[in-house]
Amino acid sequence: MPRSTGKIALPTMTPGTQRSIVYYRYGKAGARPKAYLQAAIHANELPGAMALHYLMPMLEAAERGGRMRGEVIVVPTVNPIGLSQLAGNNHLGRYDFLGRENFNRNWLDLSEAVAERAGRRLGRDAQRNVAMVRRAALAALADMNPVNELQTLRVEVMKRSIDADIVLDLHCDQEAALHLFISRADWPGPAQALAADIGSEATLYNDPFPEALTFSGVNGALWARLAARFPEVAIPQACLSATIEYRGQHDVNHRLGASDAANLYRHLVRRGIVAGRAGALPKLRAEATPIAGMDVGYAPKTGVVVYDVPRGARVRKGAVVCEIIDPLDPRGPKARTPVRSQTDGVLFSRRLDGRLAWPGAVLFRIAGAKPLEHRKGMSGLDD
Numbered sequence: 001m002p003r004s005t006g007k008i009a010l011p012t013m014t015p016g017t018q019r020s021i022v023y024y025r026y027g028k029a030g031a032r033p034k035a036y037l038q039a040a041i042h043a044n045e046l047p048g049a050m051a052l053h054y055l056m057p058m059l060e061a062a063e064r065g066g067r068m069r070g071e072v073i074v075v076p077t078v079n080p081i082g083l084s085q086l087a088g089n090n091h092l093g094r095y096d097f098l099g100r101e102n103f104n105r106n107w108l109d110l111s112e113a114v115a116e117r118a119g120r121r122l123g124r125d126a127q128r129n130v131a132m133v134r135r136a137a138l139a140a141l142a143d144m145n146p147v148n149e150l151q152t153l154r155v156e157v158m159k160r161s162i163d164a165d166i167v168l169d170l171h172c173d174q175e176a177a178l179h180l181f182i183s184r185a186d187w188p189g190p191a192q193a194l195a196a197d198i199g200s201e202a203t204l205y206n207d208p209f210p211e212a213l214t215f216s217g218v219n220g221a222l223w224a225r226l227a228a229r230f231p232e233v234a235i236p237q238a239c240l241s242a243t244i245e246y247r248g249q250h251d252v253n254h255r256l257g258a259s260d261a262a263n264l265y266r267h268l269v270r271r272g273i274v275a276g277r278a279g280a281l282p283k284l285r286a287e288a289t290p291i292a293g294m295d296v297g298y299a300p301k302t303g304v305v306v307y308d309v310p311r312g313a314r315v316r317k318g319a320v321v322c323e324i325i326d327p328l329d330p331r332g333p334k335a336r337t338p339v340r341s342q343t344d345g346v347l348f349s350r351r352l353d354g355r356l357a358w359p360g361a362v363l364f365r366i367a368g369a370k371p372l373e374h375r376k377g378m379s380g381l382d383d
């Protein structure tokens with residue numbers, strides 16, 4: 001068994017119902033380094049849960065064999081609210097029904113609260129500062145009084161993640177190659193080793209950190225925000241926080257689950273959290289590229305989408321990535337509107353063939369190295 005099992009009870013929102021979040025701790029509470037892994041905050045993205053399904057027995061074997069050096073917290077499915085969103089024989093899970101917000105937005109930026117609590121005591125000793133910032137962040141969370149279910153979920157989950165050395169938020173796309181969202185502050189450094197270990201085919205960095213308050217964003221950006229606010233003191237980037245996109249929603253199977261878990265486990269060994277030999281770092285599959293270089297293809301009109309390029313393919317600027325077919329237009333090929341790449345790069349994400357598009361719908365994303373004028377100031381993730 002894991003060292004301990006935890007259950008976070010969320011407040012009852014309607015009579016006769018209550019939800020909770022289950023998590024597992026491997027290694028001793030407080031041991032370092034600490035890793036925090038969660039899956040399915042977008043509750044209909046389950047490849048990460050499959051990877052954790054395979055990872056948990058591996059961690060349990062490490063625990064039994066006395067090989068846990070640090071602490072690992074695993075939250076196999078972090079969002080029971082989204083998991084319950086069954087509607088018309090479909091599972092939804094991306095947006096909260098109550099407030100209609102995306103479950104991976106509006107996480108808590110604690111930098112202001114930490115600055116107030118600990119700002120004056122920060123000094124030149126980086127390790128001391130790290131401990132102080134973590135204590136202040138946990139104290140700020142302890143002082144919060146969330147009212148509803150989703151607010152409570154955010155506060156309680158961040159109590160488990162905010163003091164970690166590594167935070168991995170496991171997501172997926174509709175149809176995608178394995179890709180990774182990180183912060184510039186972590187590249188090359190620890191993010192490069194993570195990208196190599198998990199086999200990332202496209203790694204995109206926010207520079208210096210994501211403005212959108214995503215879960216992985218707020219955990220990592222705490223350090224970068226404080227470092228920017230207190231340039232005279234030593235504040236290292238003490239947490240590698242990343243969003244791993246485990247391909248597409250349908251990429252849930254034993255083969256991928258087992259290999260993704262093995263790769264995560266090897267990374268935990270490499271970081272010294274589990275004892276063992278990680279071996280040589282696998283060859284990096286792609287250099288990191290800036291979010292500002294990410295081409296996002298938007299639908300110019302409605303119609304049926306058909307792709308000309310498979311996920312993971314390299315494309316050239318000007319290449320037709322997909323076509324939108326107007327089913328009401330009888331002119332055959334003239335009823336097709338091509339949508340082209342605006343950069344050279346890797347087509348790491350797209351929708352499924354045959355989906356309906358509407359004006360402004362995101363059709364694909366391409367990781368390019370050159371910042372694009374039309375993408376400047378855009379955030380990394382679109383809803």
Ligand SMILES: [Zn+2]
Nearest residue numbers: 042045171172
């Ligand atoms: Zn997601």
